Amino acid sequence: PNSTTCSTGAPVTSCTGAGATLQRVPYPNDTIPANQINSIGAAVLNLYPPPNVNTSSLTNNYIANVPDLYRYWQPMGRLDYDLSNSTRLYSIFAFQHGTEFRNSSGFPPPAENGNINNMRQELLASQDMTHVFSPTLVVDAKVSFSRFLDQTPNGDLTSTVTPQSMGLNMPQIPTTTRNLLPEFTTNQYYPQAVGNNYSGDVYNSTTLDVDFSKTSNKHTFHFGGEAAYHQWGTPNSVGRPNGYFSFGSQYTQANPYSRGTISGVNDGFDVADMLLGYPDSGGIDYNTSQWTTFPNVAFYAQDQWHVTSRLTIDIGLRYDIQFGLQGLNLNRGMCLSCVNPITNDPAYQANLVKDAPAWAAVGLYPQISTVYGGVLFAGKNGQQNDAYNTDYSNLGPRFGFAYQLNPKTVVRGGYGMMYAVGLEGGSTVGGSQSTNYQASLNGNITPDNYFASGTPFPNGYITPLGSAGGLLTGVGNGASFDFPQRRIPRSQQFSLGIQRLLTQSMTLDVRYAGNYSDRLRTSAWNGAQGSIWLNGTWTKSQLQQAIANPNLYESQVPNPFYGIPSVPASTTLGSSPTIPYYYLTLPWPEFPGPLGDYDDPLGYSNYNSLQVQLTQRFSHHVSFNANYTYSKLMAAGGYLNGWPYQDPNLLYEVEGTDRTHVFTLTGVYDLPSISKAATGGM
Secondary structure, eight states: OOOOOOSOOOOOGGGGSSOOEEOOOGGGGGGGGGGOOOHHHHHHHHTTTTOOOOOOEEEEEOOOOOOOOEEOOOOOOEEESSSSSSEEEEEEEEEEEEOOOOOOOOOOOOSOOOEEEEEEEEEEEEEEEEEEEETTTHHHEEEEEEEEEOOOOBBBBBBBOOGGGGGGGOOOOOOOOOOOOOOOSSSSSOOOOOOOOOOOEEEEEEEEEEEEEEEEEEEEEEEEEEEEEEEEOHHHHHHBBBBBBEESTTSSBTTTSSSSSTTTOOOOOOOHHHHHHHHHHHEEOOOOOEEEEEEEEEEEEEEEEOSSSSSSEEEEEEEEEEEEOOOOTTEEEEEEEEEEEGGGOOOHHHHHHHHHHHHHHHHHOOHHHHHHEEETTSSSOOOOOOSSOOOOOOEEEEEEEEEEEEEEEEEEEEEEEEOOOOOOEEEEEEEEEEEEEEOOOOOSSBBBBBHHOOOOTTOOOOOOOGGGGGGGGTTOOOOEOOOOOOOOOOOEEEEEEEEEEEEEEEEEEEEEEEHHHHHHHEETTTOOOEEEEEEOOOHHHHHHHHOOOOHHHSSSSTTTTTTTSSOOTTTTTOOOSEGGGGGGSSSSSSSOOOEEEEEEEEEEEEEEEOOOOEEEOOOOTEEEEEEEEOOOOOOOESSSSOOOSSSOOOEEOOOOOOOSSEEEEEEEEOOOOTTGGGTTOO
């Protein structure tokens, strides 16, 4: 790992140009010397149980008998009662509680991980009243409350095995009193060892529905509305405050940037990196609980018109309003044009002057004397209290008809525009914070010794500042924001079909059905057509150049953010005197790497189908249904190239859940009724 050289003799941190490549000297006989095996890395490997089958193989050599365990119980009840001949009420109560245990690795504690003693609980209570004003006017009103709670630890959170027992001195994050082992993953062969992640959710919904039905001549009118108040929280969802590390082949492959550069040689092995004590990534979480609320209202009106004895038409309109989210530490995206306070830091300006000659030597001339961008918070510094702008444009027309061509044939069709509920919980950059493990100080060419020395985070951890950090919140690390220009996903559903009575007992139903959805979420790292452009402005030629010469953009250059008081020393930018070349080509370099807008409403999907149903009714209470669907589901939800170059258009392709042909055959047997005579008059 520490033997990297440049083929041209240039320094390893500027190994670029024709014929320049980084290379390492392999260990003799591909064997790590015993005196270089790190005791902490060996302790991590010892968490994995020894092989119990195929003991000479690196894979498929361990079998465990760990059955999944599910325990659920669900009492429920309903009470109906009449207040009068015109007023009827009913009450519903349902409760569910259950636990699940699924050890996904089969490893014994403390290495086990999976769904370890997960708990789910749900409560539903509803009160409904129906009142008949007259034979032509009826109202139904219902108030309901639902609550869902889940707790999802992914490991043995009662373990007494500590990181100190294997030589690790981990920071103590205030969100937990547990002293658990970090999680360990590898990227080649072996499953995760140890689970220390705890998360939980609470959802509360209170809803009032009022619906009227009015009959007048050939018209039946339905109109009413809904008002709801939703709450979502993450109590005690602390994430992984005890830390996590991942081992790859980064430091035992011939070239630091890619494997397979030597023909016929399978270089790099994650277990070797582990034994040397060189993780390629990791971190610790400082997550605060999140609490959010949002109301929504809806109104609708529908007319079912019996035009003639053969023709019925339904016409309706629904209007949905989902108000913006409110809660703790919610962002309203970021200000792209604000001058970041880093600009006015004398140490930063001094670094620009000092580092300019080194940048010029590699053809880099960053325009970063003024640093732009910073996090915005809902309800702070003149921002709206809502994390999202309220979308008042969600009108949903509906239309349907049924026409009897003759006594045996009916044609039906319909169209409807519906809106989903925006379930985003908002971004909370500044409310929670991960401190990343700094695996290398020169772009993964040479590993650092932090993990191997037993102090993986010598600069401590980053404390989330919430809105108090202002425009300096989150600087030094990459981030994903939820911008306020959210749109509610929309679905347009339509169908047209014909039903024919073939015989007195056989019916054939053939129809076309489609569903076109848009405003779906995409992960637009740097935006796309119609979205907000964020970090990542490479052209396609730059991407091709980087593929042809990966050393160019990964080469290390002086870091102007290093040693700046406003950039925490435990961040990506604050912990290393050098950074990759491409970091300084980004428009908002204080957020290195992808800077995402993860709720871009740009995605869409199209479903088209031919549906055929044949129903045959027999005597003696037996019937059969044969159903066949020929369909295609296409979707555009992502990009072929994501970051740092992103295609101008979404990739439109067959969805993974597409099933072209679906055939089902079902049968029904109706139990005969029991007469009083058969029971002796009982």
